[in-house]
Structures are given as structure tokens and as C-alpha cells.
Amino acid sequence: MNRKISIRMSGLGGQGVVTAAHILGVATTLEGLVSTVNPFFGAEKRLAPAESYVRISSSQIDERGEVLYPNIIMIFHPHVITLGKCYTMPFFDGLQPEGILIINSEQPLDLSKEDLTKLGQLNARLFYLPATQIATQVAETELSTNIAMLGGLVGVTRLVSVEAIRESLAERFGGRKFLASATTAALDDVLKSKFAQVTQLVDRNMEVVHKASEAVQEYFIKKKEAGSLCMLR
Amino acid sequence: MNKNLFKISPGFEDIMPAEYRELVHDGPYGKNLGVSDLGTFKELLEEHPLCAGCGLALSLRLILASLPNPEDTIIVGSTGCSSLAFPQVGVHNIHSLFGNQNAVASGLKRALKLRFPEKTKDVVAIAGDGATADIGLDMVMHSWFRRENIATIMLDNEAYANTGGQESGMSPQGTVLYMAPKGKKFPKISLPEIAREVGCAYVAVGSPAQPRPLEKMVRRTILVAREIGPTYLQVFCPCPTNYKFKPQETVAKIKQREKEGTFQTREYITLEAQKLLTKLEEGKK
Amino acid sequence: MIEQKIVEPEYLFFQADREEVFITGSEALKEAIKRANVDMAISYPITPQSESMHLVGDLYVEGYVREYFRGENEFAVMSAVAGASMGGVRVFTATGGPGTLRAFEIFPAWAGARVPVVCAFMTRGVNSPLSIQPDTIEMAFMLHTGIVMFHAETAQDLYDMLLKAFVIAEKPDVHIPVGVFADGFFVTHTREKVKIDPAEIKLPPYNPYSSPVPVMDMENVPVRHMRDPFVMKSNFISYAAHASWQQEILAAAERARKHIHKYLGGLVETENEEAEILIIASGTAVSQSREAIALACQEGLNAGLVKIKSIRPFPEEEIRKLTQKAKAVIVPEFNRVGWLCKEIKSVVEDNTKVVGGPRVFGGMTMPPHLILAEIRRCSQ
Numbered sequence: 001m002n003r004k005i006s007i008r009m010s011g012l013g014g015q016g017v018v019t020a021a022h023i024l025g026v027a028t029t030l031e032g033l034v035s036t037v038n039p040f041f042g043a044e045k046r047l048a049p050a051e052s053y054v055r056i057s058s059s060q061i062d063e064r065g066e067v068l069y070p071n072i073i074m075i076f077h078p079h080v081i082t083l084g085k086c087y088t089m090p091f092f093d094g095l096q097p098e099g100i101l102i103i104n105s106e107q108p109l110d111l112s113k114e115d116l117t118k119l120g121q122l123n124a125r126l127f128y129l130p131a132t133q134i135a136t137q138v139a140e141t142e143l144s145t146n147i148a149m150l151g152g153l154v155g156v157t158r159l160v161s162v163e164a165i166r167e168s169l170a171e172r173f174g175g176r177k178f179l180a181s182a183t184t185a186a187l188d189d190v191l192k193s194k195f196a197q198v199t200q201l202v203d204r205n206m207e208v209v210h211k212a213s214e215a216v217q218e219y220f221i222k223k224k225e226a227g228s229l230c231m232l233r
Numbered sequence: 234m235n236k237n238l239f240k241i242s243p244g245f246e247d248i249m250p251a252e253y254r255e256l257v258h259d260g261p262y263g264k265n266l267g268v269s270d271l272g273t274f275k276e277l278l279e280e281h282p283l284c285a286g287c288g289l290a291l292s293l294r295l296i297l298a299s300l301p302n303p304e305d306t307i308i309v310g311s312t313g314c315s316s317l318a319f320p321q322v323g324v325h326n327i328h329s330l331f332g333n334q335n336a337v338a339s340g341l342k343r344a345l346k347l348r349f350p351e352k353t354k355d356v357v358a359i360a361g362d363g364a365t366a367d368i369g370l371d372m373v374m375h376s377w378f379r380r381e382n383i384a385t386i387m388l389d390n391e392a393y394a395n396t397g398g399q400e401s402g403m404s405p406q407g408t409v410l411y412m413a414p415k416g417k418k419f420p421k422i423s424l425p426e427i428a429r430e431v432g433c434a435y436v437a438v439g440s441p442a443q444p445r446p447l448e449k450m451v452r453r454t455i456l457v458a459r460e461i462g463p464t465y466l467q468v469f470c471p472c473p474t475n476y477k478f479k480p481q482e483t484v485a486k487i488k489q490r491e492k493e494g495t496f497q498t499r500e501y502i503t504l505e506a507q508k509l510l511t512k513l514e515e516g517k518k
Numbered sequence: 519m520i521e522q523k524i525v526e527p528e529y530l531f532f533q534a535d536r537e538e539v540f541i542t543g544s545e546a547l548k549e550a551i552k553r554a555n556v557d558m559a560i561s562y563p564i565t566p567q568s569e570s571m572h573l574v575g576d577l578y579v580e581g582y583v584r585e586y587f588r589g590e591n592e593f594a595v596m597s598a599v600a601g602a603s604m605g606g607v608r609v610f611t612a613t614g615g616p617g618t619l620r621a622f623e624i625f626p627a628w629a630g631a632r633v634p635v636v637c638a639f640m641t642r643g644v645n646s647p648l649s650i651q652p653d654t655i656e657m658a659f660m661l662h663t664g665i666v667m668f669h670a671e672t673a674q675d676l677y678d679m680l681l682k683a684f685v686i687a688e689k690p691d692v693h694i695p696v697g698v699f700a701d702g703f704f705v706t707h708t709r710e711k712v713k714i715d716p717a718e719i720k721l722p723p724y725n726p727y728s729s730p731v732p733v734m735d736m737e738n739v740p741v742r743h744m745r746d747p748f749v750m751k752s753n754f755i756s757y758a759a760h761a762s763w764q765q766e767i768l769a770a771a772e773r774a775r776k777h778i779h780k781y782l783g784g785l786v787e788t789e790n791e792e793a794e795i796l797i798i799a800s801g802t803a804v805s806q807s808r809e810a811i812a813l814a815c816q817e818g819l820n821a822g823l824v825k826i827k828s829i830r831p832f833p834e835e836e837i838r839k840l841t842q843k844a845k846a847v848i849v850p851e852f853n854r855v856g857w858l859c860k861e862i863k864s865v866v867e868d869n870t871k872v873v874g875g876p877r878v879f880g881g882m883t884m885p886p887h888l889i890l891a892e893i894r895r896c897s898q
Contacts, residue, residue: 022709035710039707062809064806066882117613234740235737255631325734326734330627333624339589340605340609343585344585
């Protein structure tokens with residue numbers, strides 16, 4: 001990879017956007033790439049808007065802070081779009097041409113004609129993934145929604161290998177003590193208590209990754225009649 | 234402190250200031266002296282720039298003569314009249330800022346515990362009523378909440394005297410002072426009772442009108458702080474300059490207030506502190 | 519306490535084999551304090567600093583720090599820190615933004631008392647309405663407090679500067695506080711690669727008797743300073759005493775320069791400094807500038823970079839020399855007032871060539887494209 005890939009993850013507090021960014025960042029560094037990860041939170045509150053950013057490159061990354069011009073946008077909850085629970089409006093603001101959008105929703109959202117027109121002009125690729133549903137079914141906890149979203153990303157881009165994600169997950173939940181925020185630390189303990197052992201936790205979540213990577217579906221934005229979508233597969 | 238530390242090197246006696254020579258030869262360090270020995274030793278505070286008849290200066294002199302352990306006592310002061318006297322005091326003392334004396338003392342005491350785990354180092358916060366009950370009240374009370382091993386002594390002259398005589402939280406209700414031109418609207422803060430409620434192991438109110446009882450209170454304040462937890466001593470030391478009475482009437486003023494019932498000496502001692510004091514005071518006899 | 523081997527600072531800074539880890543700025547701070555042989559740390563929460571002092575709390579539990587507690591507010595914490603330092607221990611704390619201003623009265627008092635406190639400032643906005651987002655405006659307030667100020671660009675800087683800050687602050691000819699400033703969120707919460715020393719080594723302990731002022735422990739002579747304190751006097755002796763002490767604090771910061779050269783490799787770092795267009799910045803504005811310079815390069819535009827690491831003492835001579843040939847000097851900043859631009863303008867000979875901006879504030883990320891636009895404009 002010669003260019004830099006910038007990812008913006010938008011979700012609600014407690015959904016794990018910070019953790020997802022962390023796991024992705026570690027995974028990419030395990031594969032020898034350069035990565036920086038940073039969250040941008042206001043007050044640490046569950047269900048309040050939360051965003052985090054991952055930059056991935058093969059060479060030194062200097063730029064920091066918010067990702068203003070993302071190549072990939074991951075939306076962890078429909079409310080980010082439908083209720084505007086987002087720091088960035090519209091939700092795809094700054095998306096680069098040929099950019100990728102992955103949205104956690106069981107059904108395609110009723111996006112405005114204007115939004116679809118703009119996305120069409122950008123040649124954006126739009127993906128939907130029932131991430132929360134997969135997390136609940138496979139890992140039996142909504143807390144794995146973020147892992148499902150990573151699975152979706154793996155399914156769409158192959159930015160990182162599944163093995164690297166596994167290693168990163170193991171480090172995150174089983175390895176040395178790490179920190180994102182005090183609230184995240186508290187949620188970690190909740191998650192750990194749901195699984196008897198770390199290996200089991202990792203295995204379950206890897207199952208989520210696999211399922212999600214297969215379940216992610218692309219929706220084609222018809223340019224001529226923007227506003228209507230058809231499923232690719 | 235090892236007494237050898239401040240001994241004068243042979244041959245240099247004659248060039249050292251007389252003040253210093255006197256402190257070395259006749260100072261109170263390690264001699265276990267008290268108020269009744271005044272006049273027989275070089276005091277920790279003698280000459281000072283405070284007003285004639287200053288109740289605070291008299292109190293400070295008595296407090297310093299009552300220290301149970303002057304050779305290992307560090308005082309944290311604050312801004313105000315007392316801060317003018319402290320540069321003259323012959324034990325280590327800190328002036329940091331206005332009102333932060335108990336916060337500074339908290340850090341200092343913990344530092345000295347780390348450095349000298351085997352030694353007794355008494356940390357005493359001595360400040361005026363403005364520094365203790367007004368601007369520094371949060372830090373005073375939090376040092377009590379945290380159960381810091383520091384002794385807190387308030388020199389209560391019932392006003393901001395160093396800035397020219399303004400009302401403080403400790404001024405009696407109705408007093409006309411600067412910034413209370415129509416008289417103070419609320420009563421004197423009952424800090425001794427607050428101290429008792431928040432868990433000071435020993436609380437006392439005294440005055441320089443009774444030097445021996447005051448000495449006992451100072452010693453108890455420091456000894457209980459050393460062993461158990463926070464202690465508080467409030468010393469009533471009226472201000473002739475700002476309360477406009479004659480310098481020679483300071484002690485009479487205290488007695489008059491006592492008669493009126495607007496000043497009462499008192500002690501609040503927890504059971505734990507009482508046990509300790511009984512043990513220590515019987516041991517001394 | 520955990521057993522760690524005491525090594526010479528030079529070994530820890532320059533020779534020990536370092537491991538590369540992927541951590542946040544807050545975690546980098548923890549790693550620095552772990553190796554700094556800190557006796558006491560006092561904490562108080564404020565975003566975006568809190569995580570840092572949580573982690574120092576973990577060090578206390580793990581046995582790397584001997585004493586730790588939460589104070590009641592920043593002014594009280596900074597006061598307790600002063601008391602601890604005067605009592606002769608190595609002490610650390612951290613704050614940021616409104617916490618810095620809440621404690622503000624103490625900073626000149628720290629310098630005046632010559633306590634070698636090291637404090638991390640995780641900068642953030644101080645305005646009303648409430649903001650918790652990154653902004654370096656508090657540094658404008660701190661410029662004249664007498665403390666030494668370093669500004670970290672990355673988590674690596676934060677790690678290195680903190681460790682070096684203890685050594686520089688405690689030099690007998692310096693012995694004044696050192697503040698290490700890091701931009702909130704952009705450094706504290708950003709995860710990146712940081713090279714750290716083995717956890718088994720640490721700095722030598724603080725020797726309180728190297729202090730140029732007496733340690734308040736009653737283990738040295740309790741001198742009586744004077745019969746009449748200077749605050750009483752309006753006369754020449756009083757003026758002279760206060761003026762000379764202020765000069766001495768300034769001189770102590772000046773004497774820090776040689777140590778900054780030795781340990782930090784200078785007060786500034788430069789890249790392509792011969793270019794006609796120079797960007798001068800500190801903190802994460804440097805990172806954004808690097809990105810802008812790379813973008814400019816793709817367009818065939820040539821711009822150089824000066825990164826200021828030490829804000830106090832300020833690299834006056836360095837800046838004066840570096841800007842002599844430059845056609846334009848661009849100063850991007852994460853604050854409204856442009857304090858760095860003012861500092862630079864005060865030393866550049868022809869300061870009409872200094873461009874005050876771009877500036878972002880209120881918490882937003884500075885788009886490198888804004889800096890690029892200035893480079894383009896200055897290239898015309």
C-alpha cells in the first residue's frame with residue numbers, strides 16, 4: 001500500500017467504536033503497516049455520539065486528530081444517520097471519491113434523494129451489514145457489534161487479515177492492560193464476565209468476524225434515478 | 234534534626250551573627266522546654282514587625298515556646314499578619330500562598346513520612362482566620378477529611394488585619410469593619426464544631442490570656458496529630474489596631490469577651506485521642 | 519516497592535535498547551513515570567488528562583510510585599505538590615485547560631520557591647461555554663510564570679520530554695519547575711508507535727540537598743531570614759531583593775538551555791530549513807505541518823519546517839538565524855490568540871514576513887490543507 005487509508009467510525013457511546021479502532025489499529029501494525037488511532041469523544045456517555053479514527057499507511061503518518069477526508073466510513077448505528085447522532089453532518093461529509101460506506105442496519109435506510117445523489121457523484125460504494133443482529137446471535141451479546149463491523153470491513157476491503165484481527169483481539173482482551181477511557185475500561189470488564197475465558201471470547205468474536213464478513217452486502221446506487229437502490233447479491 | 238548540624242565550626246564563632254550564636258547555644262532545640270521556661274532560653278520568635286499589643290504575636294510566641302519537638306517541627310504559614318513574623322522564626326517554615334497552607338502541609342507531611350519513616354517530623358499549619366476559615370476553608374477541611382497527620386492552628390483576630398481591617402468569616406455578627414460597612418450580617422463561623430463533626434481527633438479553643446492552658450492545648454494538638462489524625466486549635470488573639478482598643482488592653486479584651494459569653498475556651502477530644510493523651514500525660518508525670 | 523536498577527540518565531535516554539509499542543499518549547506518560555523514580559504523585563480529574571493520572575495510580579498500586587492521592591482541586595493539588603517538593607521528594611502531577619487556570623496562582627510561586635516539580639499539561643479549551651476539546655490557549659497564560667515549558671508533538675515526545683524534564687528540573691543550576699505540554703486528545707488519546715526503555719531501569723533518585731534553597735525538613739540549619747520581611751518595606755533594599763530574585767528565576771531558565779541541548783538535542787528541530795518558505799510550529803501543529811509540506815511537495819512547492827520543542831526558554835537566537843533568509847514564515851496554531859506567532863514576531867528581524875496563521879480553535883482538527891493554502895499563497 002502506498003497511499004494512506006483514513007477511516008472514520010461513527011457510532012453511539014458504548015457500542016465500541018473506540019475499541020474497534022484499537023483492534024483494527026493493532027491488527028494493521030501486526031502486519032507491519034503504520035497506523036495511528038484516535039477517538040474523539042465529548043463527555044464519556046453511553047448512547048451519546050462517539051467517533052474514532054484510524055489511519056493506515058505503509059509509511060510514516062504525521063497528521064492527527066479528526067479524519068476530515070475519510071476513504072472509509074463505518075456507521076455503527078442507524079441513529080447516527082436517522083437521528084443525526086453524529087459529530088459530522090451529513091454522515092458522509094468529506095468522503096473521498098470511490099469511498100466506502102459500511103452501515104450497521106438490517107434493512108437499507110431511507111436515505112434522502114440528495115444524499116444518494118451526492119454519494120452517486122462520488123462513486124461511493126455503499127454496504128449494509130446487520131452487525132448487531134450477528135453479534136446477538138453469534139456472540140450472544142450486543143457488545144460484539146463493533147467486532148461484527150470489523151468483520152464487515154474485512155469482508156469488503158481485505159485491509160487486514162483475519163489472523164491479524166484474531167491476534168489483536170487476543171491482545172486486547174487477554175493481554176496487557178490497555179486503556180481507552182475509564183468508561184471503556186468498565187465495559188471491558190462487563191464483556192469479560194460474559195465469557196468464561198479469554199480464548200472463548202476470542203473464538204466467539206472470530207466467529208462474529210467470519211459471519212459478518214460474509215453477511216455484508218453491497219447496494220448499488222443507480223445514478224440515473226438516484227434514490228432507488230438495488231441489491232448486488 | 235541532629236544538633237551537630239547547626240553547630241558552628243571551630244574558629245568561626247566570632248564571625249557568626251550574635252543571633253545565630255545565641256540560637257545554637259541557648260535555643261530550645263532538643264531541650265524539652267515550655268512556656269514556664271520563657272526567659273531562660275533563646276526563643277524561636279523574639280523580635281517581629283507586628284503592631285504593639287498584637288494578640289497574634291503574643292499567641293505565636295507562646296505557641297512556639299510550647300512546641301513539643303521544635304528540632305523536628307516544620308510550620309506551614311499563610312499570607313497575613315503572621316506571615317510577617319515567620320521570617321524571624323527559628324524553625325523551618327513555608328509561606329506559599331494565601332489559604333493553601335493545609336494543602337502544602339499535606340504534601341509536606343507525606344513527603345517527610347516517605348523520607349524519614351523512623352523519625353517524628355511534626356507538620357503544623359499556622360494561619361490567620363481569613364486563611365483558615367475563608368479563602369483556605371476547602372483545603373483546611375479536605376485535609377481533615379483525608380485524615381492528614383497535620384496540626385491546624387488558627388490565629389483568630391476576627392478580621393483581615395494585614396490588609397487594613399476587613400470583615401472575615403470569624404468576625405462577630407454586627408461588627409463594623411471594612412467591607413461590612415453596615416455591620417457583619419452573619420455570625421462567627423463555628424469552625425471548632427465543624428472540625429469536631431468532620432472528624433478531627435482533638436479540637437480546642439484557647440487564648441494567650443491563659444498561657445499554661447494554651448501550652449497544653451498546643452502540645453495536645455501536635456501530639457494527637459502525630460499519632461492519630463487531624464487536629465484543630467483556634468487561638469483567640471484580638472487585634473488592637475483594627476478593633477481600635479489600646480495595645481495594653483489585649484488580654485483584658487479577651488477576658489471581657491469571656492465574661493460576655495462571646496468567647497469560650499473549650500476542648501473536644503475523641504475517645505481514641507483521650508486514651509493517647511492520658512497515656513502520654515501520665516507518662517510525663 | 520518494585521525493584522528497578524538505577525541507571526545514569528544518559529544511559530536511559532540514549533543507550534538502553536528500546537522496545538517499540540503501540541500506545542496512547544496517556545500510556546506513554548505512564549511508561550515515562552514508571553522509569554522516573556517518582557516518590558509521590560497527586561491527582562485531580564480533568565478531561566483529557568484524567569487517564570494519565572489513573573495510570574499513575576496504577577503505578578502506585580504496582581509499586582513504582584511510593585505515594586499517591588487525589589486532591590480536592592487543582593490549586594490544592596499544586597499546593598500539595600509544592601509542599602511535597604519542599605519536603606525533598608520527587609513529585610509529579612498533571613492537569614490541563616481549566617485545571618491549569620484554576621491552579622494558576624501557584625505556578626509563579628513554584629518558580630519563585632524553586633521547586634523542581636514536573637507537571638504534564640494536557641491542553642484543552644478554557645472558554646465558556648464549556649469545551650473539553652484541544653486548544654493550546656492555556657500556554658499563552660503560562661508563558662510568564664517562570665517555569666520551563668516543553669511542547670510535545672507526539673506520544674514519543676511526551677515520553678522523552680517527561681523523563682528529561684525531571685533531570686533538567688533538578689539540575690542545581692536550574693532547579694525550577696518544568697511543564698511538559700501535550701495537546702489534549704491529539705496526543706493523549708492517539709495511539710501510535712512509541713519506543714520505550716526496559717521497565718527494569720529507572721532514573722537516579724532526587725537528591726534534595728542539591729537544591730539551591732533549603733529543604734524544609736529540619737535536617738539543615740533553620741536560619742532566620744530577616745527581622746522585617748521585604749513585603750513590609752517600600753525601599754530600595756526590598757526592590758532590589760525582589761528584582762534580583764525575579765532575575766535569578768529567569769537566569770535559571772536560561773541556564774537550562776545547555777541541558778536542553780544536551781538531552782533534547784536543542785530547543786528546535788529543523789527540516790529543509792534552507793527553503794524560502796518556513797513553517798514554524800510547536801506541538802501537534804508540527805504534525806499537521808509535516809502533512810502539508812508533503813502535499814506541497816507533490817505540487818512542486820518547497821517549504822521547510824522548524825519544530826520548537828522548548829517554549830521557555832524560547833529559542834530566540836535559533837529563530838532569528840533560521841528566518842534570516844526566508845521569504846515567508848508561516849505559524850500555524852491551535853489557539854485563537856496566536857501566542858507562538860507573537861513570540862516569533864518578537865525575534866524575527868523583518869517580522870512583516872511572519873504569517874500569523876492558519877489558526878484553529880474551539881477543538882477542531884487543523885486541516886493540513888489550510889497550511890497548504892498558505893504555502894501556495896506565499897509561493898506566488
